[in-house]
Amino acid sequence: MSVWVIADQRNGALRKPAFEALSEGRRLADQLGTNMEAVLLGHNVEGLCNEIASYGADKVYLIDHELLASYNPPAYARAIGDLIKEKRPQIVLMGGTMTGRDLMPRVAARVGAGLAPDCIKLEIVDGKLKATRPAIAGKVRVEIGYKSDIQIAILRPNVFEKLEPNTSRSAEVEKVSLEPSDLDTKQKLVEFVSKETGRPELTEAETIVSGGRGMKAPENFAIIEELADLLGAAVGASRAAVDAGWRPQSDQVGQTGKTVSPNLYIAVGISGAIQHLAGMSSSKFIVAINKDPDAPIFNVADFGVVGDLFKVVPLLTEEIKKIEAQEG
Amino acid sequence: MKVVVFCKSVPDTETRVKLKDNRLDKSEIKYILNPYDEFAVEEAVRMKEAGKVDEVVAISMGPERAREALRSALAIGADRGILIKDDVLDGSDTYVTAKVLVKALEKDGAEYGMLLFGQQAIDGDTWHVPGQVAEMLGLPQAGSIIKLEVDPDAGKAVANRLVEGGEEVHEMSLPCVVTCRKGLNEPRYPSLPNIMKAKRKPIQDYSIADLDLSPEEVGKAGSFTEVLSYSLPPKKEAGRKVEGEPEEVVQALVKFLKEEIKVI
Ligand SMILES: Cc1cc2nc3c(=O)[nH]c(=O)nc-3n(C[C@H](O)[C@H](O)[C@H](O)COP(=O)(O)OP(=O)(O)OC[C@H]3O[C@@H](n4cnc5c(N)ncnc54)[C@H](O)[C@@H]3O)c2cc1C
Numbered sequence: 257m258s259v260w261v262i263a264d265q266r267n268g269a270l271r272k273p274a275f276e277a278l279s280e281g282r283r284l285a286d287q288l289g290t291n292m293e294a295v296l297l298g299h300n301v302e303g304l305c306n307e308i309a310s311y312g313a314d315k316v317y318l319i320d321h322e323l324l325a326s327y328n329p330p331a332y333a334r335a336i337g338d339l340i341k342e343k344r345p346q347i348v349l350m351g352g353t354m355t356g357r358d359l360m361p362r363v364a365a366r367v368g369a370g371l372a373p374d375c376i377k378l379e380i381v382d383g384k385l386k387a388t389r390p391a392i393a394g395k396v397r398v399e400i401g402y403k404s405d406i407q408i409a410i411l412r413p414n415v416f417e418k419l420e421p422n423t424s425r426s427a428e429v430e431k432v433s434l435e436p437s438d439l440d441t442k443q444k445l446v447e448f449v450s451k452e453t454g455r456p457e458l459t460e461a462e463t464i465v466s467g468g469r470g471m472k473a474p475e476n477f478a479i480i481e482e483l484a485d486l487l488g489a490a491v492g493a494s495r496a497a498v499d500a501g502w503r504p505q506s507d508q509v510g511q512t513g514k515t516v517s518p519n520l521y522i523a524v525g526i527s528g529a530i531q532h533l534a535g536m537s538s539s540k541f542i543v544a545i546n547k548d549p550d551a552p553i554f555n556v557a558d559f560g561v562v563g564d565l566f567k568v569v570p571l572l573t574e575e576i577k578k579i580e581a582q583e584g
Numbered sequence: 585m586k587v588v589v590f591c592k593s594v595p596d597t598e599t600r601v602k603l604k605d606n607r608l609d610k611s612e613i614k615y616i617l618n619p620y621d622e623f624a625v626e627e628a629v630r631m632k633e634a635g636k637v638d639e640v641v642a643i644s645m646g647p648e649r650a651r652e653a654l655r656s657a658l659a660i661g662a663d664r665g666i667l668i669k670d671d672v673l674d675g676s677d678t679y680v681t682a683k684v685l686v687k688a689l690e691k692d693g694a695e696y697g698m699l700l701f702g703q704q705a706i707d708g709d710t711w712h713v714p715g716q717v718a719e720m721l722g723l724p725q726a727g728s729i730i731k732l733e734v735d736p737d738a739g740k741a742v743a744n745r746l747v748e749g750g751e752e753v754h755e756m757s758l759p760c761v762v763t764c765r766k767g768l769n770e771p772r773y774p775s776l777p778n779i780m781k782a783k784r785k786p787i788q789d790y791s792i793a794d795l796d797l798s799p800e801e802v803g804k805a806g807s808f809t810e811v812l813s814y815s816l817p818p819k820k821e822a823g824r825k826v827e828g829e830p831e832e833v834v835q836a837l838v839k840f841l842k843e844e845i846k847v848i
Binding site for chain 1 (some may be wrong): 595597598600603706710712714715717723724725727745748751753755757765766767807809811813814817825827829830835837838840841848
């Protein structure tokens with residue numbers, strides 16, 4: 257009986273949602289009075305075990321194999337699923353990265369266990385897990401209960417609080433071997449096409465500055481980018497801006513784009529269509545800059561500025577620069 | 585090569601959700617073909633138009649209204665439909681849904697080259713079923729793709745997954761599972777003649793007895809998870825709105841950012 261966390265790493269670095277999942281796993285394990293154990297997959301990743309321990313893991317199952325060097329859904333699911341079947345943890349968590357959302361359904365099917373995705377709250381009630389998650393584009397909240405002994409949940413990024421790491425902690429490391437199977441050769445990640453911008457990933461960002469059709473032209477996004485860089489923010493876009501070809505698909509926030517939960521979301525020249533709100537209404541604070549006082553975005557904004565974005569945004573950037581210069 | 589596209593009937597994106605007796609009040613909801621599934625149907629039909637695929641089969645599990653979702657898929661260009669409909673399916677979780685879909689595939693004859701899904705259905709928003717089906721069948725899978733190249737003769741597909749910071753390019757042997765999203769293609773608006781033609785395309789109905797499943801294996805009884813309750817998300821308090829000269833409104837905004845939420 258223990259709480260497990262699949263510690264998502266890519267290119268030898270643990271990902272932010274993995275820290276959030278480890279922290280939540282620790283909290284649940286404490287509530288249950290049991291151990292929190294992590295599973296680490298990859299190739300030549302043993303060095304990450306200490307960092308995992310510092311987030312509260314009592315033990316790390318290390319599955320290190322060249323087949324696992326990059327994401328391979330069948331192989332990953334087999335490695336994790338078979339270990340779960342053998343050790344039978346009570347709860348298994350993973351952060352909702354694009355790997356987590358893709359992988360855990362396979363794992364749950366392999367194990368034959370209940371799965372709750374995109375969770376924003378986890379509780380222990382009478383010794384069982386209860387998961388709360390948004391559905392229908394955030395318009396309703398659903399509480400999920402489990403009938404299976406093994407209970408699996410995927411955590412929405414940026415929602416669960418990350419613990420302060422304690423580097424004096426250590427964890428037992430158990431190496432688990434992986435026997436190759438025919439299935440593994442059916443799929444291979446042959447290339448990673450990097451589109452790194454140097455800015456944070458939308459789903460993991462503390463702050464997001466998004467632009468919409470009101471930006472009028474792709475080159476005008478320069479003022480959004482300048483503000484974003486000053487705030488250490490990610491840049492997002494409405495569907496209208498993406499469909500116009502002004503921004504890449506990966507920037508789109510909303511029902512057919514990404515769902516984001518930053519601390520601060522600044523919507524610039526975005527009207528606030530219901531499909532856009534679907535992707536960002538769970539932001540902690542929302543600021544809207546729009547020249548139309550009746551734009552629906554103002555209904556969800558904590559702070560709305562009615563005005564011309566081409567005046568307001570550059571002025572805002574200038575003011576923030578002044579403040580930062582003063583504070584050195 | 586035959587390919588199968590999975591289609592779900594979901595509430596329109598404009599839907600306002602209401603609750604009644606701790607359940608969704610479905611009385612005023614308008615239903616559509618899940619927008620993510622449209623990308624999957626479009627992709628399958630394009631493969632057929634490119635001569636790579638002989639037949640596109642659309643499968644839906646759902647109540648009678650799911651027939652309309654299948655008709656939408658047929659109007660885009662799918663050749664025939666399968667509707668899995670049974671009162672006892674109500675309350676099925678994603679694991680049961682995947683199990684039922686796998687049974688339907690077996691019943692139809694397993695000679696497919698690719699299974700296409702939408703990345704997610706916009707009601708449940710789980711993203712679960714494709715991966716569960718892929719695992720049950722032991723197939724490779726590429727989720728959330730924005731590019732797909734299929735070579736039926738070589739028995740291979742190459743798909744680009746949109747992930748954090750870039751694209752993962754996966755090479756898979758056929759048959760495989762893909763999940764489709766915006767960025768893959770631009771789904772067509774079906775023409776009126778094609779909508780009319782779709783009405784004459786065949787839709788085969790299956791009950792769970794037809795699929796050799798018993799009521800205990802499906803619905804709430806067969807599921808590993810259950811919905812304990814529904815609630816509406818907490819209402820956001822109406823915020824402030826400032827109007828005026830740019831200098832003034834920006835000062836107010838800076839104050840908000842600095843003093844109230846402390847981000848600068
Ligand atoms: C199935 C489906 C899925 C969808 N998915 C998404 C999705 O994922 N994400 C999404 O965003 N949308 C989505 N949409 C589209 C959505 O309905 C809206 O069309 C879209 O969000 C509008 O984008 P916008 O707000 O940028 O443009 P508009 O609605 O045109 O708004 C532009 C705004 O800019 C303001 N503006 C213009 N000039 C200025 C200026 N100089 N200064 C200040 N303000 C200015 C205007 O007042 C206006 O409010 C979807 C639609 C459907 C049907």
